[in-house]
Amino acid sequence: MLAELKREVLAANLELARRNLAIYTWGNASGIDRGLGLVVIKPSGVDYAELTEDLMTVVDLEGRVAEGKLRPSSDTPTHLELYKNFPGIGGAVHTHSPWATAWAQALMSLPCYGTTHADHFYGAVPCTPPLTREEIEFDYEVNTGKVIVRAFAELDHLAVQGVLVAQHGPFTWGSSPAQAVENSVVLEEIARMAVLTRQINPGITQVDHVLLDKHYLRKHGTNAYYGQKPAAE
């Protein structure tokens, strides 16, 4: 069942380690089959070196295990909230990559200081508010998803495909598991650049909307002219 999606999700998880976004078991990637309403996700606490397609866990959107002998990632309820609330996404990723996590721990949204950011995220990447005591104590992982969804109440989740969960770390998503991983890689890189930018010039402000539009839309808009064909995200 879902052999191709399992392959994609396995590859996405391995890419997290290969791109230095996750040590030990500190990251997880998932993918969804929208037709079947089933999500493939990494099992909890299993080393990347030992992951195989057959070890991937399959759950339905209520979190019931549909296939797999291993317990799914403890972050599964967060992934499910994303799939249920963000139509059109096909993959999701969570890591503790150090620069993005530092912004999350600092309780700061990541400002857009240049075209590297603007090429991939249409404006600042928001940091959620910290969860309340009640949100932490009951249904913590579900509430982590809900606080993300609320942060996008007024924001297009397809134009900004990532978030910083306060005191925790980044989540990203995308059209596929691979796209969600790429967004995590980019988020880490622009998080690093933004720290350095502010160190060099503490008074720096975000780029103007004109430059943001130019760069984001030349890669992602209907008139995109970057790459070999119109971007279809």
Next chain:
Amino acid sequence: MLAELKREVLAANLELARRNLAIYTWGNASGIDRGLGLVVIKPSGVDYAELTEDLMTVVDLEGRVAEGKLRPSSDTPTHLELYKNFPGIGGAVHTHSPWATAWAQALMSLPCYGTTHADHFYGAVPCTPPLTREEIEFDYEVNTGKVIVRAFAELDHLAVQGVLVAQHGPFTWGSSPAQAVENSVVLEEIARMAVLTRQINPGITQVDHVLLDKHYLRKHGTNAYYGQKPAAE
């Protein structure tokens, strides 16, 4: 004698180099056989590339060499203090990994700024006070162990499995040599994240106890639900 423990201690020492926690001979890992009261430790000043199981030194808890032609690590008396005072630990590690060492040199305990820290250490990782002139001049390595033990007088050494020795660097411990190494890896990573977090937001404070409890206990408590079986550290 102690063939399996020697293998584990050798592997732990090599892992220090592989994880970039130690260059040259700047780190050492040990393990204890509680039944025999014997500790296996790296010989002093030998390159990781030349280490073999047979070169490992075996000492008793008073530091007398029980086996091995080479002098044990000069930090052996510190390891022994840890084994004598921290019941239940099976391995210990000392490194000069740069980010953790920077906190130790700064004479600052490492605050808990997020869930990456809370997943592994139940609260701030303490920095000891500097040793006194007398403690440095007589029995220096023993006193290094004693200052660590005193720092845990009111702290559970199984809930916070590491320390920053002022002006020196990190020591970690764990249920096994491998677990002690993993704690050194994590300590280095959260030490880095904490520097970046404070750089982004100098006014940041530690996470609330509710979040600390949630994350530490979902991995380590009796109701742990992370991974494939209850954590048994």
Next chain:
Amino acid sequence: MLAELKREVLAANLELARRNLAIYTWGNASGIDRGLGLVVIKPSGVDYAELTEDLMTVVDLEGRVAEGKLRPSSDTPTHLELYKNFPGIGGAVHTHSPWATAWAQALMSLPCYGTTHADHFYGAVPCTPPLTREEIEFDYEVNTGKVIVRAFAELDHLAVQGVLVAQHGPFTWGSSPAQAVENSVVLEEIARMAVLTRQINPGITQVDHVLLDKHYLRKHGTNAYYGQKPAAE
């Protein structure tokens, strides 16, 4: 056509990835045949791992594709402005390398703090002013080239073979594609050193002109005595 130049340009693009100046497709290198008035450049959005000589695009100085099935890099018009206005250059490179990009995002020229810089760039590497709304909205990539050229109105583009485009990132050039890549590598390294230098001593100022002359000219002047023959850039 242009087989040798295609080889050089391919090698230059691969070197960008190998030197960690570009992830994904975030960099591009080009080279020019001055006799034919043709420029070889990386195709847009193609992974470095998939690049071959045959995939390289050939354009004339007006940007018309002379050979190649793929769309040239979206930054091609910027490269062309450089070739048209900077006589004597044979290669050009654009990257988003993090330390140089941070200076560009900080809207700051890179000061010359030492001999590493002075060995390669004859004084500060300028940061352009941000493009105006009109320059962004119409002919953006051409205008990116024009703002670079204007920054060198009073500056010798052969003595300072690189620039920081505000809110964007570095462009470098050189006698060949390989030389342009080397200049990108050096620019990234001195951009990093300069951040660290200012962190250690915020009051630091640029080196005196005497030291700048000494180092630049011992490698690049007519009396150069570095290396095995007079430098011929």
Next chain:
Amino acid sequence: MLAELKREVLAANLELARRNLAIYTWGNASGIDRGLGLVVIKPSGVDYAELTEDLMTVVDLEGRVAEGKLRPSSDTPTHLELYKNFPGIGGAVHTHSPWATAWAQALMSLPCYGTTHADHFYGAVPCTPPLTREEIEFDYEVNTGKVIVRAFAELDHLAVQGVLVAQHGPFTWGSSPAQAVENSVVLEEIARMAVLTRQINPGITQVDHVLLDKHYLRKHGTNAYYGQKPAAE
């Protein structure tokens, strides 16, 4: 002639690249045969990948080429000043390693903040004053050596085997070329740690002399007890 020393000097130069202390040709190592009064040094501007024993240059203490077809490193006169003034050293190294170079560019001596430093350098690593206009314009490389020697007028060059040349970068030395390289590696690492230490605690001061004595002398004194035999530097 000097086959063994050439092997050592070649190995030392290659180690500079392998330890990430030098990119391109940005570093050089040399060694001296005190009996013959001859110095083996890297040729100028030759890539590490192309270096062979036969390409090494041999010069006498006045800088006259005794063997070798290639021009010696442009820094040769600096190395010779060190050999002439620092009796007992057998090797010397110059790099532009980024963290040590940042301290040199910041015109700051490297303070001793902890035992990692104290294990290898007996106190702060001095930064020279900038060279004067006259020192730069005439016999620059000789004067670079002289300013180093003057910085050690009141300092034991065997207890502190390295220096930061203002606005330039680190030079180190040691009993052999390999030992000089190791000192460069250590200097880079403690330069990094010191930046981080000051970032965490800007008010930090150097360690007390008691701790400095303890650590330096347990590795280097006549009663040294680190390693497998008394250190014989």
